[in-house]
Amino acid sequence: MSVNSENTRAQMRKGVLELCILSILSKGDAYPTEIIDKLKETKLVVVEGTLYPLLTRLKNTGLLAYRWEESTSGPPRKYYKLTEIGEQYLKEVQQSWFELVDIVNKTIDQQKN
Amino acid sequence: MNKTVTINISGIIFHIEEDAYDKLSKYLSTIKGYFSKTDGGNEIMSDIEARIAEMLQSKTSAVKQVVLMADVDSVIEAMGKPEEFAEGHTEKEEQEDESFQSSEPIKKRLFRDPDNKAVGGVCSGIAAYFDVDIVWIRLAMFLLIFFGGLSLWVYIILWIVIPEAKTTAEKLAMRGEKIDINNISKTVKEEAEQLKQRAKKYGNDLKNNSQDFRNDSRNFFDKLGDFIKDFLIIFSKFFARIIGLVLLIFGVVFMLGLMSSVFGFSIAGTNTEFNDWVNIFFMDRSHYTMGLIGVSLFFGIPFIMMIYGGIKLLFKIHYSNRWLNISAGLVWFVGFIIVLFVGIKTGKDFGEAGKVKEPIKIETERDTLFLTLTKSKELYSRLNLNEEEYDDYDHEGNHVRIHKRHSDYVVANSDKNKLIVGYASLNILPASGDNFELYVIKKARGEDKRAAVARAKSIRYSISQNDSIISFDEIFTVDASNEKFRMQDIQVILKVPRGKVVHLDKSLDGFIYDVENVTNTYDGDMVGRRWIMNINGLECVDCEGIMFDDEHDLPKPPAPPAPPINVEASEANVNIGKDGIKINSKEANVHINDKGINIDTKGEKGEKGEKGGK
Numbered sequence: 001m002s003v004n005s006e007n008t009r010a011q012m013r014k015g016v017l018e019l020c021i022l023s024i025l026s027k028g029d030a031y032p033t034e035i036i037d038k039l040k041e042t043k044l045v046v047v048e049g050t051l052y053p054l055l056t057r058l059k060n061t062g063l064l065a066y067r068w069e070e071s072t073s074g075p076p077r078k079y080y081k082l083t084e085i086g087e088q089y090l091k092e093v094q095q096s097w098f099e100l101v102d103i104v105n106k107t108i109d110q111q112k113n
Numbered sequence: 114m115n116k117t118v119t120i121n122i123s124g125i126i127f128h129i130e131e132d133a134y135d136k137l138s139k140y141l142s143t144i145k146g147y148f149s150k151t152d153g154g155n156e157i158m159s160d161i162e163a164r165i166a167e168m169l170q171s172k173t174s175a176v177k178q179v180v181l182m183a184d185v186d187s188v189i190e191a192m193g194k195p196e197e198f199a200e201g202h203t204e205k206e207e208q209e210d211e212s213f214q215s216s217e218p219i220k221k222r223l224f225r226d227p228d229n230k231a232v233g234g235v236c237s238g239i240a241a242y243f244d245v246d247i248v249w250i251r252l253a254m255f256l257l258i259f260f261g262g263l264s265l266w267v268y269i270i271l272w273i274v275i276p277e278a279k280t281t282a283e284k285l286a287m288r289g290e291k292i293d294i295n296n297i298s299k300t301v302k303e304e305a306e307q308l309k310q311r312a313k314k315y316g317n318d319l320k321n322n323s324q325d326f327r328n329d330s331r332n333f334f335d336k337l338g339d340f341i342k343d344f345l346i347i348f349s350k351f352f353a354r355i356i357g358l359v360l361l362i363f364g365v366v367f368m369l370g371l372m373s374s375v376f377g378f379s380i381a382g383t384n385t386e387f388n389d390w391v392n393i394f395f396m397d398r399s400h401y402t403m404g405l406i407g408v409s410l411f412f413g414i415p416f417i418m419m420i421y422g423g424i425k426l427l428f429k430i431h432y433s434n435r436w437l438n439i440s441a442g443l444v445w446f447v448g449f450i451i452v453l454f455v456g457i458k459t460g461k462d463f464g465e466a467g468k469v470k471e472p473i474k475i476e477t478e479r480d481t482l483f484l485t486l487t488k489s490k491e492l493y494s495r496l497n498l499n500e501e502e503y504d505d506y507d508h509e510g511n512h513v514r515i516h517k518r519h520s521d522y523v524v525a526n527s528d529k530n531k532l533i534v535g536y537a538s539l540n541i542l543p544a545s546g547d548n549f550e551l552y553v554i555k556k557a558r559g560e561d562k563r564a565a566v567a568r569a570k571s572i573r574y575s576i577s578q579n580d581s582i583i584s585f586d587e588i589f590t591v592d593a594s595n596e597k598f599r600m601q602d603i604q605v606i607l608k609v610p611r612g613k614v615v616h617l618d619k620s621l622d623g624f625i626y627d628v629e630n631v632t633n634t635y636d637g638d639m640v641g642r643r644w645i646m647n648i649n650g651l652e653c654v655d656c657e658g659i660m661f662d663d664e665h666d667l668p669k670p671p672a673p674p675a676p677p678i679n680v681e682a683s684e685a686n687v688n689i690g691k692d693g694i695k696i697n698s699k700e701a702n703v704h705i706n707d708k709g710i711n712i713d714t715k716g717e718k719g720e721k722g723e724k725g726g727k
Contacts, residue, residue: 032160032163032164033164033167047191047192047193047194048164048191048192048193049144049161049192049193050193052157052160052161052164053148053151053157055160056152056153056156056157056160057152057153059153060152060153073170074125074163074166074167074170075122075123075124075125075163075166075167076124076163077163078160078163
């Protein structure tokens with residue numbers, strides 16, 4: 001049972017990870033380490049490796065763009081920012097997220113009563 | 114002290130420990146394997162590398178300059194294991210992953226295959242390595258079980274030696290580039306070329322250096338040292354496979370030999386005769402079992418390590434199991450201790466020799482003793498030795514054993530118990546007094562003198578007398594139910610006073626041992642004759658005219674004159690002597706000699722005939 005639950009939770013995290021990344025970027029540009037730090041606070045990301053394929057995919061679909069910035073302490077940083085399409089996309093997805101949460105909560109409450 | 118490697122990740126230089134480097138590069142190539150077919154795979158890769166560089170940078174400082182294994186471990190932990198990356202993939206992508214093949218050939222390495230395993234994944238790993246169907250490997254393994262269980266322990270060794278392919282990179286390397294003759298010869302050529310170039314380079318370096326040798330002699334020797342070191346490394350790389358193969362073959366051959374002998378001894382342990390010997394030789398039966406185990410470990414462990422090392426060199430497995438090495442060493446040491454213990458325990462019981470001399474009174478006034486032997490056949494029947502075992506010793510129907518003597522021991526069954534049967538021997542020496550003297554010397558070995566003597570005393574041996582006939586038992590016996598075999602021996606000594614005679618019966622052949630005599634006659638030629646004790650020693654009384662084997666080469670003494678031959682007949686008396694042939698009868702005397710034939714018919718006796726002849 002615990003295995004199944006773990007699997008389901010992993011699937012849920014995976015589903016919302018994209019939304020979270022977009023949300024973080026909507027508040028300002030960030031490079032992967034910053035994104036990871038924020039995601040880690042919310043315990044959404046277990047391993048960092050998961051993030052990179054996702055960022056690349058979002059960039060390739062045109063939701064994100066990036067620019068290089070030199071770092072004083074390390075390799076140059078890749079700062080991601082939301083494109084206009086991305087902002088549009090985020091709004092739509094956020095909208096449906098709230099609806100979804102609402103529906104899910106109501107369904108769970110109904111089952112309880 | 115550890116060797117470090119300098120690497121460049123995302124444009125940042127790191128000094129990293131060699132083993133940490135191995136792990137990191139393996140990790141990265143695994144990730145690369147995952148994303149090489151995905152859109153923007155290279156980009157993902159470089160992003161990840163940038164992040165790793167950042168993380169490693171935070172772990173190094175001006176004080177701690179080197180990246181350690183622990184650092185790499187924590188980076189991998191944070192970044193996630195390659196398997197966990199699959200979470201980010203759609204199902205379609207995952208399917209692609211399985212059929213993923215690198216465009217660059219990956220050097221093939223031997224791994225155990227955990228995905229297709231039946232027991233330990235050894236067969237599947239080998240099948241992948243040689244690119245053959247796993248069925249054949251499994252079949253071969255199975256068939257090899259009939260060769261003394263060969264494949265069983267080979268399998269276990271392989272299981273230990275060959276690492277399991279855990280990561281994707283390892284799984285790729287497991288299937289990697291096809292191994293064939295071309296490939297191997299390519300590798301060998303590359304290595305040889307490397308060797309040649311290195312030698313050339315250092316040759317040039319040396320030449321340049323020798324010019325400013327005076328200025329910088331230290332540098333010269335440093336370079337020379339480096340050169341030798343490098344040369345040895347590359348040289349050993351080049352020959353590692355060959356050495357590995359030789360080690361492997363010898364290891365397997367030695368191991369087979371050891372296994373079959375230990376197996377043979379264990380099987381022999383069920384054989385009664387061998388079993389008897391084990392019981393009477395070792396102080397305790399457990400000593401035998403211990404000895405067998407000890408010997409197996411003492412020799413087996415080095416052989417197994419030869420095979421282990423051979424496989425490692427042959428397949429270039431850079432993975433060493435410290436735990437395994439230590440435990441192998443310990444087990445070997447235990448084997449050594451066991452062998453030592455059993456050896457000392459058993460050897461100590463043979464440590465001291467002891468003997469007792471028991472005089473036997475000879476009750477005869479005669480001047481000649483007739484010596485004879487009670488043959489073992491009679492003794493065996495007296496001992497009620499069972500028929501089967503009797504046949505064992507005497508299968509040709511005659512006394513085979515009698516001539517195979519001394520140091521020959523037999524374990525025999527009597528009605529009540531087991532007996533150690535040995536063969537006694539007799540020596541004849543001059544006596545100092547005027548009487549025959551007979552001694553039985555009993556010998557044995559033991560832990561100390563006292564034990565040895567006590568053991569010697571317990572040997573049973575008998576000599577029977579009937580007036581002047583002395584009959585020696587051919588064998589002596591030791592009760593095996595409470596005694597061990599400790600080189601028990603019986604030597605009978607008969608001392609003959611000067612002027613007295615012994616007759617050696619033919620049955621004593623093989624029983625008398627190294628009896629000194631005036632004519633240096635061999636023991637075997639001494640039997641069947643009378644011998645008198647003279648000042649110089651034993652001398653044959655009735656050997657005249659008989660040529661012994663050892664006298665062939667000696668100058669022949671002039672033949673003694675033949676004694677006259679007289680034939681007494683009812684009518685005539687025939688005499689053949691140095692005077693010729695004389696035939697005397699009532700009617701006539703005939704005398705034949707070198708002067709002619711003389712016939713006297715007067716009826717006179719020989720004197721007349723002789724006169725007539727003259």
